[in-house]
Amino acid sequence: MPTVTTDAIALSNVLAELALRQLPCGGWAALASSSQPAIEPTCYAALALGSKPVGDIERAQDFLLRTQNPNGSWPVVPGDDQEGGWVTSVAVIVLRDLVPAIPARLRGFHWLLDCSGRESNWLWKWKFRTADRHVRFDPDKFGWPWFPDTVSWVVPTAFAILALGQIPCSCGDLERIPLRVDCGIQMLFDRACPGGGWNAGNGVVYECPMAPHVDDTAIALLALSDRGQHPVVQSAVQYLERVAPTLTAPWSLAWSILALAAHRRPIASLHDSLSALSEFLTTEDTGTLALVCLALDYNRALSAFGVTV
Amino acid sequence: MKVTRRDFLIRTAALAAGTAVTAPFLIPKYHSDQRLKRSRVAVLHVQQYSQELDRLLAAGLRLFPINVTGKTVVLKPNLVDYIPGEAINTHPLLVLAAAESFRRLGAKSVVVAEGPGHQRDTQLVLSQSGYQQSLRDEKIRFVDLNRDQLIRTPLRASYTGMRDLWLPRTVLEADFLVSMPKIKAHHWSGVTLSMKNMFGVVPGARYGWPKNILHWKGIQESILDLCATVPVRFVIADGIMAMEGNGPLNGTPRTLGKIVIADDPVAADATCARLMGFEPSRIVHIREGARFLGNASPVLIDQVGETVNAPAIPFQVVPEFRHLYEQ
Numbered sequence: 001m002p003t004v005t006t007d008a009i010a011l012s013n014v015l016a017e018l019a020l021r022q023l024p025c026g027g028w029a030a031l032a033s034s035s036q037p038a039i040e041p042t043c044y045a046a047l048a049l050g051s052k053p054v055g056d057i058e059r060a061q062d063f064l065l066r067t068q069n070p071n072g073s074w075p076v077v078p079g080d081d082q083e084g085g086w087v088t089s090v091a092v093i094v095l096r097d098l099v100p101a102i103p104a105r106l107r108g109f110h111w112l113l114d115c116s117g118r119e120s121n122w123l124w125k126w127k128f129r130t131a132d133r134h135v136r137f138d139p140d141k142f143g144w145p146w147f148p149d150t151v152s153w154v155v156p157t158a159f160a161i162l163a164l165g166q167i168p169c170s171c172g173d174l175e176r177i178p179l180r181v182d183c184g185i186q187m188l189f190d191r192a193c194p195g196g197g198w199n200a201g202n203g204v205v206y207e208c209p210m211a212p213h214v215d216d217t218a219i220a221l222l223a224l225s226d227r228g229q230h231p232v233v234q235s236a237v238q239y240l241e242r243v244a245p246t247l248t249a250p251w252s253l254a255w256s257i258l259a260l261a262a263h264r265r266p267i268a269s270l271h272d273s274l275s276a277l278s279e280f281l282t283t284e285d286t287g288t289l290a291l292v293c294l295a296l297d298y299n300r301a302l303s304a305f306g307v308t309v
Numbered sequence: 310m311k312v313t314r315r316d317f318l319i320r321t322a323a324l325a326a327g328t329a330v331t332a333p334f335l336i337p338k339y340h341s342d343q344r345l346k347r348s349r350v351a352v353l354h355v356q357q358y359s360q361e362l363d364r365l366l367a368a369g370l371r372l373f374p375i376n377v378t379g380k381t382v383v384l385k386p387n388l389v390d391y392i393p394g395e396a397i398n399t400h401p402l403l404v405l406a407a408a409e410s411f412r413r414l415g416a417k418s419v420v421v422a423e424g425p426g427h428q429r430d431t432q433l434v435l436s437q438s439g440y441q442q443s444l445r446d447e448k449i450r451f452v453d454l455n456r457d458q459l460i461r462t463p464l465r466a467s468y469t470g471m472r473d474l475w476l477p478r479t480v481l482e483a484d485f486l487v488s489m490p491k492i493k494a495h496h497w498s499g500v501t502l503s504m505k506n507m508f509g510v511v512p513g514a515r516y517g518w519p520k521n522i523l524h525w526k527g528i529q530e531s532i533l534d535l536c537a538t539v540p541v542r543f544v545i546a547d548g549i550m551a552m553e554g555n556g557p558l559n560g561t562p563r564t565l566g567k568i569v570i571a572d573d574p575v576a577a578d579a580t581c582a583r584l585m586g587f588e589p590s591r592i593v594h595i596r597e598g599a600r601f602l603g604n605a606s607p608v609l610i611d612q613v614g615e616t617v618n619a620p621a622i623p624f625q626v627v628p629e630f631r632h633l634y635e636q
Contacts, residue, residue, distance in 0.1 A: 030456035030514060034478075038456075038514065076515050077459055080475070086517075118525075134496070146517025150525055153517060155429070200427055200518050206496055206627060208559045211392055215430050249433035285456060288432070 007275035011296045014281065014289055018045055019054040021286050026056065026063030027078075031284045038077045039067065043090040044290035047304050048297075064091055065104055072107030073115075085147045086156035088112055089163035093305060096166055109167060112160050113176055117142040117152025117187075124151075136204040137191055143184035153201040154191055154216050157184045158223035166306045188220050189232045196235035212236075214243055214252040218259035225262040225307045237263050244270055250280040251288040254295035261298045262307045271296070339466040339537050339601040348573035348604040349373060350580045351614035355549050355568050362406040366545070369570045370410050372613045375543070378415035380484035384408060387491045387506050387547075388423040389557055391437035396550045396562040399491045401439045403547050403568070407489065408449050422479050424454030424509050426519050427558070431455060452479045455513035466537035468530035468597070469523075475515045480539055488541045488574060492548035492565060492581050493556040498528045499592050499630040500585065501557050502578040503544040503571075504602075507535045529593040536574060536594075536602050544577035545570050548584065553624035563624065567615075575603025576610045586623025587633040 021028055027037030028045045046060040068074055073084020074091040092108040095101035118124045119139035128139040143157030161184050164177050191201045197212025198220045204210065217236050227233050237260070244256035253274050260267050280292050294301035302309055312320075351372045355365055384407055386399035408419045421444060428434045431453045435441040444451050457477035464473055480486060490506035498505055508531070511520045523531040548567040554560035567584060571577035575598040579589035589595045589605050599605035623634035 029458070031453065031458070034458040036458045040514065076475075079461075080459075080515070081461070085515075146521065150517065150521040153521070155518070205559070206555050208555055210559070211390075213428060213430070214433070247433070249430055249436055251430045252433050283432070285432070285453065287456070 007271075007296060010275040011293060014293050014296070015048065015052055015054045017281055018048060018286070018289050018293060019056075021045075021289070022056060022060070026059030026061075027067075028060075028286050028290075030286060032286060033284060036077055037063065039064070039074050039087040039091060040076070041285075041287040041290060043087065043094045044287050044294065046094045047301065048290040048293035050300060050304070061095065061098055061101065064095060065101060068104050068107070072104075072109075072111035074108070083148055084111060084115070086144060086159060088115075089144075089156065089159035092163045093159075093166060096304070096306075109164065109174060109177075112144070112164060113173065113180060115144060115148060115160075116180075117145045118149060119151050134206050135202050137202075141183060141187040141190045143187040151201075152184075152187055154188060154198045155200070155219050157187055158219045160184060161188075161223040162305050162307075185224065185227065188224060189230065192232045192236065196239035198236065212239055214240065214247065215255045218252075218255035221259040222262055222302075222305055222307055225309075228263055233263075237265065241265060245273070247273075248277065250274065250277055250283065250292050251285070253277070254288070254291040257295040258298055258301055258305075262302055262309060264309060267298070271298075337601070338468050339533075341465065342601045343537070343540060344575075344599075344601060344603055345573055347609055347611055348571065348576035349611045349613060350569065350571040350573075350576050352580065352584070352612070352617055353568040353570065353614050354566055356566055358400045358402045358549055360402070362402050363409055366403070366406040366568070366570075367410045367413070369568065369614065370414070373543075373570070373572055375414060375572075377411055377485050379417045381482065382411045382416040382419045382485045382487060383480060383483035384411075384419065384421045384487045384489055385480070385506060385509060386421065386423055386489040387493075387501070387509065387557075388425055388434055388438060388440065389509075390425060390427040391434050392558060394562075395558065395560075396491065396493075396552045397558055398434075398438050399489045399547045400549065401443045403545065403549075404440070404489060405443055405447055405449070407487065407545050408447065411485075411487075416485070418450075420450050420452055420479060420483075422452040422454050422457075422477070422510075424457075424477070424511065424513055426508060426513070429455075429513065429518050452477070454480065454510055455518075457512065459512060459515055462538060464534045464538050466534045466601075468533045469526035471526060471534065474535075474538070475512060476539065477510060477512055480510045485542045486539065487543045487545060488577075489545045489547065491552065492546055492567075492569070492585065493552035494554060494560055494585070494624050494626045494630070495556045496627045496629075497524070498532070498594070499626065499633055500578070500582060500587065502581045503541060503546060503574040504532050504536050504578050504594055504598060507532065507539060507541065510539055511535070529597070532594040533597055533602070536598065541574040543570075543572055544574055546577060546581055548581065551585075551624070553585075553626070555627060561625065565620075570614075573603035573610075575599050575605050579605035580610070580612075580617055582633075583617050583619055586619045591633050
């Protein structure tokens with residue numbers, strides 16, 4: 001594992017900015033110009049703050065507990081009327097070390113177990129095998145959708161794998177977890193781009209190999225950190241190693257650092273590049289700001305995601 | 310003729326059943342007729358992307374009685390993803406030229422807004438496609454519609470069966486929304502023009518990447534519901550370098566050398582379709598949109614600028630859409 005001296009000044013500056021953006025309700029908005037709290041940026045911000053003496057992590061955790069849906073899922077924003085979404089995975093990851101959150105997390109795990117891509121249903125499997133074959137994938141290998149009633153995609157599947165990997169026991173109905181996780185992992189392998197890496201989840205469309213995306217690849221690699229020997233994973237790591245040094249966008253660069261660190265690849269120069277990017281302090285996107293914090297403090301971030309290096 | 314109680318009940322039941330079956334086809338699926346009495350479309354011949362676009366576009370806009378004084382103008386380009394060498398996105402020089410023109414016309418503010426449908430890292434798409442530096446240099450604000458504040462919005466048409474969508478505040482509060490598509494063939498919808506371009510206002514944070522629910526509810530139907538709910542006031546379509554074949558990402562660049570400007574998205578898209586060599590009435594969202602969103606018939610369109618000529622060879626499309634040009 002490479003050792004990198006954390007740029008303490010950069011990290012403290014970003015953390016301070018993040019703390020400033022915390023809303024009175026305890027959550028964070030996706031954009032600095034907005035006052036509408038959202039679950040995804042709140043989760044990243046809460047992970048970034050962790051035990052740091054900035055911001056109000058307890059208020060953030062309370063916010064997350066307050067906004068959970070009765071069915072165990074989390075909405076994208078409070079007041080959203082749908083039956084939950086993929087952010088449920090991130091929320092249960094964030095609440096991992098909080099004892100009062102155990103019942104909420106269990107409800108979240110159950111919701112995740114009951115949620116699957118539409119192609120898991122026999123009718124849609126049949127449709128994708130017979131009438132709708134322009135996107136190449138195996139409908140027997142399914143994971144998690146962004147939102148119910150749609151098919152599986154790479155990012156929500158990867159986050160669900162990370163979340164379900166943190167289950168403390170297999171009590172109750174949770175013994176189904178290994179099967180679901182394994183199916184999700186097979187789905188990730190199946191949806192990889194032919195040239196290495198992942199995009200949203202369409203590797204080949206109309207016989208045309210599609211290009212991978214950095215952040216989708218990195219998040220999938222985090223979920224597959226214990227599958228480093230698999231050729232699909234190795235090919236994805238190579239893609240990321242090739243592309244990451246060229247990145248100037250902090251979101252993708254931050255995810256790359258986390259993924260490559262999880263796969264024990266050298267990241268010192270990427271870390272320096274991220275620290276040197278001055279523009280992220282002025283970014284509108286609070287999720288990006290939080291991700292930068294996590295990448296600058298990657299060992300703690302990987303631990304929070306349940307990734308052991 | 311004597312009608313027994315039994316006959317009466319059977320006939321009443323038959324009438325009720327008939328009404329239940331036919332009513333959905335007879336009742337309009339839109340709330341209001343938004344069509345202009347007459348629409349105006351200008352086709353400009355432009356050979357290449359250059360600083361000249363400022364002057365050419367300003368001249369094009371003078372062909373329209375636009376009043377944006379004191380208004381908030383939102384420019385919605387087509388910014389899906391970045392693949393080197395592919396003509397995927399509306400060219401940034403055209404967007405800058407539009408921003409400059411609307412500023413000169415007295416707009417209170419001009420904002421560029423988009424929610425890329427494939428890439429979660431909007432900033433990466435912005436920087437790779439040349440937008441980031443240009444917008445910064447010209448002090449034009451960009452709003453990521455995938456992460457903007459969400460407002461639950463009742464739909465003003467019912468083609469998808471969805472009652473509402475959560476849509477971004479920036480778009481809903483715009484006084485003057487300009488759709489700036491890239492003229493492309495599309496493997497799921499036949500074409501992607503100013504109406505399909507509105508998929509980009511649907512927030513990824515709420516609906517995912519890609520915005521899969523719109524595919525499940527029907528792409529053509531979703532286009533119609535969206536355009537009914539978020540009215541496009543103006544269109545500036547980038548057809549200087551267009552795309553044919555397996556669009557929206559992996560098609561082949563095709564030089565068309567045109568910018569299409571219009572005060573009506575249906576008229577704009579019908580004109581673009583003709584320039585691509587397609588019969589507009591064979592494109593479901595254009596045909597249906599002509600019932601309530603705008604005018605597709607040349608009889609109802611005041612054509613200014615160049616005349617619209619179909620190309621000798623129509624744009625290539627995937628096999629499912631060959632009916633767009635076949636006799």
